Structures are given as structure tokens and as C-alpha cells.
Amino acid sequence: MSERSPSPPALERFFTYRLNTLAKLNDMATHALYTAELGLGLSEARTLSxxxxxxxxxxxxxxxxxxxxxxxxxxxxxxxxDKGLVQKVASPLDGRSVFLALTPKGKTLWRKVMVLVEQRNDELTRCLSDEEYDQLLDMFARMLAQAKAGQQTGRT
Structure with a gap:
């Protein structure tokens, strides 16, 4: 009787794989929404938000x-x-550094982007009860804190 080495677990079992897949699917849907509703690409909308x-x-x-x-x-x-939505503001502490700030026109568009962000959030989490949603946010907060602590100590 020959011994078989255990087969590796399916990639789909891992949280990180599922998280990345969810993020990718969300990016695709969000990009289409931002383009259709606002004429902005995903990077521009993320930047504005x-x-x-x-x-x-x-x-x-x-x-x-x-x-x-x-x-x-x-x-x-x-x-x-270039579109007049963001301005560069010189840092009062370091003349070489600039901060980015919304213009009045940018603030108006920012509010529209945030409505779409909330819409996508609601679409993605519709399958969860209020209690499950709160639990999910709590779990993510803990994982984010752990990941940030790992970054600070050099562990990831």
C-alpha cells in the first residue's frame, strides 16, 4: 500500500484568496459604475473619495x-x-511637500462619489443581516489592526 502525500487545499478555501477575488469583482463593478455615472475612472474616483x-x-x-x-x-x-476638482496646497511645515484638497467643484463631485460608494457597499452586503454586518466590520477592524501592527514591526 503506497502512501499518498496530502493534496494541497483548494485555493478557494483561503480567506485571502476570497478577499482578493471579492475586491477584484468589486473593482470591476465599481469602475463601471463610476464611468457610467460620473465619467471617472476607478483611480480618479478612489483618489477623489x-x-x-x-x-x-x-x-x-x-x-x-x-x-x-x-x-x-x-x-x-x-x-x-487638471479638471479643477483638486488643488495642491503647500505644506506650512515643509515647502517641498504639498497636500491635496478638494475644490468647491471637487466637493460637489465627492458627495456624488460617496453616494455611489454607499450604494456599492449596500449591494455587496445586502446578503448579511444587520448583526452579521456589524460582526463583519468588527472582524475587519481587528484584522486591519493586526496587519498594521505587523507592518510597524516589520512582520506581515
């Missing part, structure tokens, strides 16, 4: 908050500057 939600962002901070690489964040921010 982040700048409006987190005060005094630098491009590096924007990249993290918008889940973009630095180059994407820089290009999206510049595109929004």
Missing part, C-alpha cells in the same frame, strides 16, 4: 488610502487637478 475623506493627504498617504501605487495616485491626483 480619499482626498475628501482624509484631510491634508500627501501623494504617499493618498496612495495608501486609495489603494493605489504611488505612480497611479500621482497621475490620478494630477488628472483631478
Amino acid at each position: 480619499s482626498i475628501g475623506s482624509f484631510p491634508q493627504l500627501t501623494v504617499n498617504q493618498l496612495a495608501f488610502e486609495a489603494n493605489l501605487d504611488k505612480g497611479q495616485a500621482s497621475r490620478a491626483a494630477q488628472s483631478l487637478v
Whole structure:
């Protein structure tokens, strides 16, 4: 009788795989929604929503908050500057650094983006009860805290 080595678990069993798949499917649906409703690409809409939600962002901070690489964040921010939706404000502490801020026109569009963000959130979580939704948010908060702590100590 020969011994078989155990077969590896199916990739679909892993939380991280499912999380990445969900994120990808959400990105595709969200991109289509932003393009159809606002004429913005996913990077631009993420950039706009982040700048409006987190005060005094630098491009590096924007990249993290918008889940973009630095180059994407820089290009999206510049595109929004060119459209008159975002302005660059010099840092009072460091003349080489700039913060990104919404213009009045950008604030108006930001509110529309946030309505769509809420709509997508509701569509994705519709299958959960209120209690399950609260539990999910709690679990994600704990996982995010753990991931951030791992980043700070060099462990991921």
C-alpha cells in the first residue's frame, strides 16, 4: 500500500484568496459604475473619495488610502487637478511637500462619489443581516489592526 502525500487545499478555501477575488469583482463593478455615472475612472474616483475623506493627504498617504501605487495616485491626483476638482496646497511645515484638497467643484463631485460608494457597499452586503454586518466590520477592524501592527514591526 503506497502512501499518498496530502493534496494541497483548494485555493478557494483561503480567506485571502476570497478577499482578493471579492475586491477584484468589486473593482470591476465599481469602475463601471463610476464611468457610467460620473465619467471617472476607478483611480480618479478612489483618489477623489480619499482626498475628501482624509484631510491634508500627501501623494504617499493618498496612495495608501486609495489603494493605489504611488505612480497611479500621482497621475490620478494630477488628472483631478487638471479638471479643477483638486488643488495642491503647500505644506506650512515643509515647502517641498504639498497636500491635496478638494475644490468647491471637487466637493460637489465627492458627495456624488460617496453616494455611489454607499450604494456599492449596500449591494455587496445586502446578503448579511444587520448583526452579521456589524460582526463583519468588527472582524475587519481587528484584522486591519493586526496587519498594521505587523507592518510597524516589520512582520506581515
